[in-house]
Amino acid sequence: MKIGLPKGLYYYYCKKWVYFFNELGIEVVSFDTNKEILELGNNVATSEMCLSLKIFLGHVVYLKDKCDYILIPKLNYGIKDQMCSNFDCLYDLCNNLIDIKILTFDSKKEIKNFIKIGKELGFKRNEIKRAYLKASIKYNKELKKLKIENINKLNSSNKKILLVGHSYNIRDKYLNEIIDIIKKYNVEIIYSDLFDDDYYFYLSKDLYWKYSKKNVSSVIFCKEKVDGIVFLTTFPCGLDSLVNELVMRKIDKPYLNLIIDDLDSLAGMETRIESFVDIIEQA
Amino acid sequence: MGNYYIPAKYLLSHIVDADIIIPPFITAKTIELGSKYSPDFVCTPFKYTLGTMIESLEQGASILIQFGGGCRYGYYSELQEQILKELGYKFELLNLVSGKANIKRIYKMIKRIDKKFNIFKGLYHLYIAKNMVKYMDRVDDYIRKNVGFEVNKNSFDNLNKEMLDKFSKVNNPISLYILYKKYFHKFKKLKINKPKNCLKVGVIGELYTLMEPFSNYYLEKELASYNIEIKRFTNVNYLLFKNKKTIKKALRKSKKYMKYKMCADASSNIYWTKYLCNKKYDGIIHIKSSFCTPEIGSMPIIDKIANNYNVPIIYFSFDANTSEVGIKTRLEAFYDMIEMRRQ
Structure with missing residues (x-):
């Protein structure tokens, strides 16, 4: 049996599930983003949707004939840890626009829903529970390792840049072309999505988006230690339009605000990044 | 937002001892001011509210109250406070956004403005203001249905103004109720020339743009001039008191199209589309x-x-510099189309 996980939006927050399905012996199908997928997404999406959502829809269309089910959950962490409103309508959007079989659940009671899904696929309760535990242990170990690695970069003697953005933008293979440009210049890149959300309170008291909290607290944590901050946003992102603006107004570090609309012309981005790195190196 | 400043002013003026400044009606200057200081791709209500804030601060306001929630509307106030402070205004922003608007917090805030505040008096006037909103929305519903067919021009508008003027001077719930009944009767007596099978159009969408007539370039007035009966669901009464109920109903009634609750009014809009x-x-x-x-x-x-x-639908997206003529042309074409479908 094959389950498709579209590699966009929620995928980067739910790597645990990949391990879970592997543990049960189910094959997980997902592809890296490429130009074809983006074009497929553009065909389905309406013009005002954000680039990340377009990429996600493209993945779903691309996976259509390549697997038995596609998993699209609703991420739900309560009122104080909200997700972007695009996450709320993912399931209904795909269900109405694209003709596929979808597995879905509400992530508020994760284990309960996993058992439900597992039973639907024909597994026993014990098997599912064991697989879930194994997967979460493996996932937590890996995450811890990555976090320590990320923080250790702060001690390096090179110039350091903090990259602030949502996981689905920084980790995406296709959008990574921009990060590759930064990597050319011998600087350490510290990722904002590997921080805990402990410090956001010092900068913004009202903040209620789960993953924006991480970004803001990463800025506070690294403010003194890094040389510059790069904000990476896809075009009409609702959360970043407000949160990043507030952060930019409150910090006094050199920063660069990169807004991606489409990746057709990278020359302009290259020039901006080059001059930004020049500023950092002279300071 | 529309005429809703009247119950808000009524409530504040009765419970606290402070001068209340009603911001001037939104004009092209307001939106120009707002978009000058706003971030790049923020939604348009941010620009309108920021512009209004600047205008009322220039009139001498020292305390601003922001009330809201739902989507990113709940996060407006923090950024707006920062922007206004960088512009050099001195003020205090009372922030009653969702998640923070509990009774204790509101009580403390009011106590800070006025030390003589009495909670029972406050609740009493809150009750009156709530009823006022309810009655206003009922009257508005009636107006929307019939204003397109009025015989004497502006008769509905003038009577509405007269009623709101009387409403702002009441001081107990019973006299408010009597006034409402009296004026509703008067509305029903106004001469209209309504055919039985008139054209009917439903208006749905995002709340601010729907309720602030300037921000949609008086779309409802334009529609009424084509002799169309208008149905609109979104009003303050729905937003404050009926929201949760409607969303539950929406999830139940339109199972085929949606499974999970969506942000803000999206799920209600889907249900209303099906209803229409x-x-x-x-x-x-x-x-x-x-x-x-x-x-x-x-x-x-x-x-x-x-x-x-098989129902025709048209989408309008309003920004700070949308051209009014373009919208009128599209609306006219839409009207022609639905009229031809009738025949």
């Missing part, structure tokens, strides 16, 4: 401010429902 289609309305108009994320997510689903029921 079932009631055989001639057309649906969906309006929103540009970059409104919840509505963008729901639009493809709304489109699908309208297609399934």
Whole structure:
């Protein structure tokens, strides 16, 4: 049996599930983003949707004939840890626009829903529970390792840049072309999505988006230690339009605000990044 | 937002001892001011509210109150406070956004403005203000249905103004109720020339753009001038008191199209689309401010429902510099189309 996980939006927050399905012996199908997928997404999406959502829809269309089910959950962490409103309508959007079989659940009671899904696929309760535990242990170990690695970069003697953005933008293979440009210049890149959300309170008291909290607290944590901050946003992102603006107004570090609309012309981005790195190196 | 400043002013002026400044009506200057200091791709209500804030600060206000919640509307106030402080204004912003608007917090805030505040008096006037909103919305519903067919021009508008003027001077719930009954009777007596099978159009969409007539370039007035009966669901009474109930109902009644609750009014809008289609309305108009994320997510689903029921639907997206003429032309074409479908 094959389950498709579209590699966009929620995928980067739910790597645990990949391990879970592997543990049960189910094959997980997902592809890296490429130009074809983006074009497929553009065909389905309406013009005002954000680039990340377009990429996600493209993945779903691309996976259509390549697997038995596609998993699209609703991420739900309560009122104080909200997700972007695009996450709320993912399931209904795909269900109405694209003709596929979808597995879905509400992530508020994760284990309960996993058992439900597992039973639907024909597994026993014990098997599912064991697989879930194994997967979460493996996932937590890996995450811890990555976090320590990320923080250790702060001690390096090179110039350091903090990259602030949502996981689905920084980790995406296709959008990574921009990060590759930064990597050319011998600087350490510290990722904002590997921080805990402990410090956001010092900068913004009202903040209620789960993953924006991480970004803001990463800025506070690294403010003194890094040389510059790069904000990476896809075009009409609702959360970043407000949160990043507030952060930019409150910090006094050199920063660069990169807004991606489409990746057709990278020359302009290259020039901006080059001059930004020049500023950092002279300071 | 529209005429709703009247109950708000009534409530504040009765419970606290402070001068209340009603911001001037939104004009082209307001939106120009607002968009000058706003971030790049924020939704349009941010620009309107920021512009209004600047204008009322220039009139001498020292305390601003922000009330809201739902989508990113709940986060406006923090950024707006920062922007205004960088511009050099001195003020205090009372922030009653969702998640923070509990009774204790509101009580403390009011106590800070006015030390003589009495909670029972406050609740009493809150009750009156709540009823006032309810009655206003009922009257508005009636007006929207019939204003397109009035015989004497502006008769509805003038009577509405007279009623609101009387409303702002009441001081107990019973006299308010009597006034409401009296004026509703008067409204019903106004001469109208309404054919039995008139054109009916439902208006749905994002809340701010729907309720602030300037931000949608007086779309409802324009529609009324074509002799159309208008149905609109979104009003303050719905937003404050009926929201949760409606969303539950929406999830139950339109299971085929949606499974999970969506952000803000998106799920209600999907339900209303289905309702309008079932009631055989001639057309649906969906309006929103540009970059409104919840509505963008729901639009493809709304489109699908309208297609399934074969009801024409038109989308308007309003920004700070949308041209008024373009919207009028599109509206005229839409009107011609639904009229031809009738025949």
